[in-house]
Amino acid sequence: MKKKHAFPSLTIEIPTLNEDDFVNQLTTHTGSTLLLGMFSVDELKAVLERARIFPALREQGLDEFIIQINPFENFDQLLTIYSGKKDKEHLLAEVRLKEGKLSQTEKNRSFPGFPPSHILSIEWMMMQNPFKPFPMDRKALPGQEHPGLGQARKVLKLIITYCRLKSIDGVVNYPEYFHNAYLYRHVFKFINPEKEAEFYALLRDLSHLPLIDMSWAVDYGCIIDARTGKTFDWFSDVQIFPLKKPLIRYFKSEEYTQQFESSLAAHKYIFDENKYINLREQKKSDK
Numbered sequence: 142m143k144k145k146h147a148f149p150s151l152t153i154e155i156p157t158l159n160e161d162d163f164v165n166q167l168t169t170h171t172g173s174t175l176l177l178g179m180f181s182v183d184e185l186k187a188v189l190e191r192a193r194i195f196p197a198l199r200e201q202g203l204d205e206f207i208i209q210i211n212p213f214e215n216f217d218q219l220l221t222i223y224s225g226k227k228d229k230e231h232l233l234a235e236v237r238l239k240e241g242k243l244s245q246t247e248k249n250r251s252f253p254g255f256p257p258s259h260i261l262s263i264e265w266m267m268m269q270n271p272f273k274p275f276p277m278d279r280k281a282l283p284g285q286e287h288p289g290l291g292q293a294r295k296v297l298k299l300i301i302t303y304c305r306l307k308s309i310d311g312v313v314n315y316p317e318y319f320h321n322a323y324l325y326r327h328v329f330k331f332i333n334p335e336k337e338a339e340f341y342a343l344l345r346d347l348s349h350l351p352l353i354d355m356s357w358a359v360d361y362g363c364i365i366d367a368r369t370g371k372t373f374d375w376f377s378d379v380q381i382f383p384l385k386k387p388l389i390r391y392f393k394s395e396e397y398t399q400q401f402e403s404s405l406a407a408h409k410y411i412f413d414e415n416k417y418i419n420l421r422e423q424k425k426s427d428k
Contacts (some may be wrong), residue, residue, distance in 0.1 A: 171245060173288070174210055176220060177240060177261075177303070182208045185220075192299055194292050198224075201249045201270060201290070203233065230271055233290065237264035243381075252332060254394055256387040258310040261300065268292060282353060283360040304384055312382040319343065319375050320356040329380040330392050334400035336378045342408030343373075350412065363417040367409035 176185055185208055189195045195206060207223040222234040244257035269287040281288075297312075304312055314329055322329075322340055331337040343364070343407035347355045358364055364373040383389045391397060 165203060175220060177238060178209050182210060184397070185210075188299065192295055194295050197292060197295075198233070198290060202272070203270070206233075211371070218261070220255040224272075232269070232271060234266075234268045236266050236296075238262065239264055240309070243311075243379075252334075252391075253396060254391050255332060255349050256310075256391060258381075258385075258388055259308075260311050260313045260381070261309050262313040263300070263305050264315070266293075266296070274374065280353065282320050282356055295327075297328075301384070308385075310383070310385040311388045312384070314380045314382070315377045316380055317377050320352060322380065323352060323355070325382075329383045332379045332381055334397045335404045338401050338404035339408055342405055343410055345405075346408075346410040347412060354417075357421070358412060361417060361420045363413045363420065365411040365413055367411050368407070373410060 175181055178189065186195070186206070189206075193232045198204075198206070203224045205225045207225075207227055208222045209219075209223075209227070211221070218238055220234070220236040220238070221232065223231045224233050225231050239262040241260065241262065242257060243262075244259045245252065245255060268290045269285070271287050272292055273288050275281055275288055300312060303309075310328075314321075314325060316325065316329075319340075322331075323344070326340070326344075331340065343355070343359070347358065347364070350358065359373065359375050362372045362374070365371070366373050381388065383392055
């Protein structure tokens with residue numbers, strides 16, 4: 142992961158584990174082989190069939206799906222899906238999930254009114270078709286090695302359904318790249334209203350560009366902060382899809398709205414087109 146940078150005043154606490162839970166995690170029994178402590182591999186396969194995800198992948202020529210659920214650091218879980226064979230060349234998807242409590246630290250309460258929340262955190266999500274090249278008329282987005290699977294919305298819908306069933310307050314995401322934040326902007330908001338304003342100021346000031354050029358311009362360092370004259374550098378931060386009223390009220394609060402609007406008005410970005418064209422041509426010649 143390239144530029145994951147969670148705001149330091151926020152912490153995620155994992156649930157307290159008893160001795161049996163700890164042993165299960167370390168010995169890869171129940172705690173590590175059930176996704177989120179609920180879904181076995183066979184159950185997950187059935188869910189992905191019913192959600193029309195596997196049928197959609199078969200239409201792309203993919204089949205023989207292999208699912209693995211493995212423990213990761215700090216009791217995260219890593220879900221991997223392969224097609225035909227368990228190796229990097231056959232990898233279709235990786236998803237890391239963590240469930241816990243999101244709250245501000247005692248020493249740094251930067252966001253007044255933000256409630257401690259029971260959340261499901263998407264620590265990492267990657268979906269790709271490793272057997273398909275990019276079309277001639279479309280280049281990869283930053284961070285992409287292969288074309289996507291076109292199933293992100295369905296996967297997110299499954300995650301939201303699980304959260305509603307478990308009465309979880311919200312879903313946390315860390316948009317590693319600018320285009321990640323763009324794709325989920327309709328339902329996710331940055332907890333930090335200034336980061337939200339920064340993102341929407343970029344959308345406003347780069348609106349004449351297609352998304353792929355927006356994202357590469359940000360990644361190449363071709364955006365200038367007009368206030369400072371310095372190159373803009375994208376850092377990820379905590380985004381959340383609020384599901385319960387306390388979180389929804391936070392994002393609709395007068396304080397959040399005022400901070401967002403004042404910061405949005407203060408931000409101004411300039412696209413350095415010449416630098417972008419030169420770097421793009423240089424990248425092409427390097428291939």
